[in-house]
Amino acid sequence: MEVGSNSKINLETLIDLSKVNRRRFLKVLIGIGALVGSAASIGYYFMGTVGKKVVGEMAQMLPPGQYAIDRLRVLHEGPIPEFDEKTWTLEVYGLVKNSFALNYEELKNLPEVTSISAFHCVTGWSKLENKWKGIQFRTIMEMANVSENAQFATIESEYDYTTSLTLKDLSRDDVLLAYGLDDEELPPQHGGPLRLVVPQKYGYKSAKWVRKIKFTEKQELGYWESRGYSNTASALLDDRYAK
Ligand SMILES: Nc1nc2c(c(=O)[nH]1)N[C@H]1C(S)=C(S)[C@@H](COP(=O)(O)O)O[C@H]1N2
Numbered sequence: 001m002e003v004g005s006n007s008k009i010n011l012e013t014l015i016d017l018s019k020v021n022r023r024r025f026l027k028v029l030i031g032i033g034a035l036v037g038s039a040a041s042i043g044y045y046f047m048g049t050v051g052k053k054v055v056g057e058m059a060q061m062l063p064p065g066q067y068a069i070d071r072l073r074v075l076h077e078g079p080i081p082e083f084d085e086k087t088w089t090l091e092v093y094g095l096v097k098n099s100f101a102l103n104y105e106e107l108k109n110l111p112e113v114t115s116i117s118a119f120h121c122v123t124g125w126s127k128l129e130n131k132w133k134g135i136q137f138r139t140i141m142e143m144a145n146v147s148e149n150a151q152f153a154t155i156e157s158e159y160d161y162t163t164s165l166t167l168k169d170l171s172r173d174d175v176l177l178a179y180g181l182d183d184e185e186l187p188p189q190h191g192g193p194l195r196l197v198v199p200q201k202y203g204y205k206s207a208k209w210v211r212k213i214k215f216t217e218k219q220e221l222g223y224w225e226s227r228g229y230s231n232t233a234s235a236l237l238d239d240r241y242a243k
């Protein structure tokens with residue numbers, strides 16, 4: 001990753017660096033410190049959480065234009081779907097060498113991670129430090145053996161809610177398909193049995209009630225993304241509306 005030569009340092013680049021490891025990140029920070037020179041970058045260094053099991057980062061970071069609340073709000077379009085453990089499946093298809101479907105039990109047998117992360121709704125509220133439990137999205141990418149030409153995934157939820165993200169964004173440590181929240185089963189109103197969690201992006205990218213994942217070469221615009229909201233949706237960059 002090139003840093004020193006570019007005077008326009010992207011916040012997301014800095015955040016990516018916090019994943020590498022703290023010592024290297026500190027060295028890089030010193031190297032670019034004069035260039036960046038902002039209190040914020042020092043804050044990122046201290047706030048990053050890098051661990052073996054708890055893979056969350058930036059769990060206490062309040063982005064520009066956001067206010068903190070103490071409980072996740074319940075926010076969605078339409079009804080809360082019924083969950084039947086016997087018939088529920090997660091289907092993975094599109095540009096993959098191995099398409100498959102998992103039932104709930106098979107899903108729960110995949111390697112589990114816990115990640116503590118903040119959640120930011122584009123309407124302004126943020127709930128810091130949510131303890132999500134589930135599988136990393138990239139576990140699904142590995143299982144599916146994603147084709148070389150795939151660049152994006154469309155996440156398809158109950159009642160036709162969709163969102164899409166780049167495979168790069170979906171490969172981060174803290175991007176989960178979550179079935180647990182704060183030491184309990186993920187409640188239906190928060191997307192149970194299974195939701196996507198993408199902490200870096202505004203909440204509309206964290207689709208609740210996920211049923212299908214489709215890998216694509218071109219990006220398909222999601223529900224809110226085709227209604228005036230930003231497709232990149234970077235919460236730390238105040239990136240709220242379509243340009
Ligand atoms: N299926 C589905 N997922 C959704 C939504 C929705 O309307 N339908 N709303 C999104 C928005 S805008 C936000 S802020 C979060 C809210 O998650 P919460 O209700 O668990 O706080 O869910 C996201 N995921």
Ligand SMILES: [Mo]
Nearest residue numbers: 121122203204
């Ligand atoms: Mo939202």
